[in-house]
Amino acid sequence: MKVIAARNYGTPEVLRLEEWETPSPKKNEIRIKIYNTSVNSGDWRIRKPDPKLVRLFFGITKPKQPILGISLSGVVDGIGANVTKFKIGDRVFGSTGMQMGAYAEYTCLPESAVIMILPKEISFPEGAALSFGSLTALDFIQKCNLQKNQTILIYGASSSVGTAAIQLAKHFGSLVTAVCSIGNFELVKSLGADFVMDYEGFHEESHNKTYDVVFECVGKSSISSNLQHLTKGGVLVLVGASFKDMFQAVLISLTKKINIKFGPIAETLKNLQFLVELIKIxxxxxxxxKSYPLEEMAEAHRYVEAGHKKGNVVINIAS
Known part of the structure; x- marks a missing residue:
């Protein structure tokens, strides 16, 4: 099978096309013929690595798992002897989690993984994109305990997480202010944003509003600038927090008793099902x-890392 492997950390050029043996599922596993995967911020941060702390989890000198990629969609084409939840031919989508391995034509996952049947209302590309940004946004919004009529500012609102967060915040009845580039105003308004603001406007002295939740999606604004716009007792969310941000957030939480959320999300089938039901209605x-063929993975990484994408970038592997 074809895979994209990162044998070393570094620039997108470390991503190389290789031929690997197609895996066979173990007794409790399903084998998925992958139709689509996606490229997200988590992927390029592992590849780079950024922060350097990534090495402690994924390999000190080089990636322990050279095939990156977390989200996928495809068709079950092999099952282990003990598998009961899936059958050959099932359309599926979901997340490989810390196992990664989605930058390939095939992968094997336990049937207990965050994988579920792909409904007919959702395309393979949409399924592959759904299980990163959308799950991330939903988990953080749940951690905020976002309530009806609360105000939320979403910084980086046109990103994968941001476009999901807008829609979820509106679903829960919140008033949404979206911060993004002027060229993305129409997009975020079409998703439900009540107010829009560009990045310069956010940082201007005349911007003196405060919000119940400040939801920073892209790791490009300082904690201090975000706290200026947080109501007393509000919640600051740092989706793209660096190690430095995390350390600072812990100190602020302890010394100033400000509620700051960051860190890994909890990927659950319950949340994935929740998103599916919202799509259905x-x-x-x-x-x-954008979408790219598997062979252009390096170019896809360059585009995503540049930080100007609108929503999700999908990789076409099979059809």
Whole structure:
């Protein structure tokens, strides 16, 4: 099978096309013929690595698992002897989690993984994109305990996480202010944003509003600038927090008793099912910016790392 492997950490050029033996599922595993995967911030941060702390989890000198990629969609084409939840031919989507391995034509996962049947209302590209940004946004919004009529500012609102967060915040009845580039105003308004603001406007002295939740999606604004716009007793969310940000957030939480959320999310089938139900009733949509063939993975990484994508970037592997 074809895979994209990162034998070393570094620039997108470390991503190389290789031929590997197609895996066979163990007794409790399913084998998925992958149709689509996606490239997200987590992928390029592991590849780079950024922060350097990534090495402690994924390999000190080089990636222990050279095939990156977390989210996928495809068709079950092999099952282990003990598998009961899936059958050959099932359309599926979900997350490989810390196991990664989605940058490939096939992968094997335990049937207990965060994988579920892909409904007919959702395309393979949408399924592959759904299980990163959308799950991330939902988990953090749940951690905030976002309530009806609360105000939320979403910084980096046109990103994968941001486009999901807008829709979820509106679903829960919140008033949404979206911060993004002027060229993305129409997109975020179409997703439900009540107010829009560009990045310069956010940082201007005249911007003196405060919000119940400040939801920083892209790791490009300082904690201090975000706290200026947080109401007393509000919640600051740092989706793209660096190690330095995390350390600072812990100190602020302890010394100033400010509620700051960061860190890994909890990927659950319950949350994935929740998103599926919203899509089915027309209350949520997956925003896809660009798609690339598997062979152009390095270019896809360059584009995503540049930080200007609108929603999600999808990789086409099979059809």
């Amino acid at each position: 027309g209350k949520f949509k997956v925003v896809i910016d």
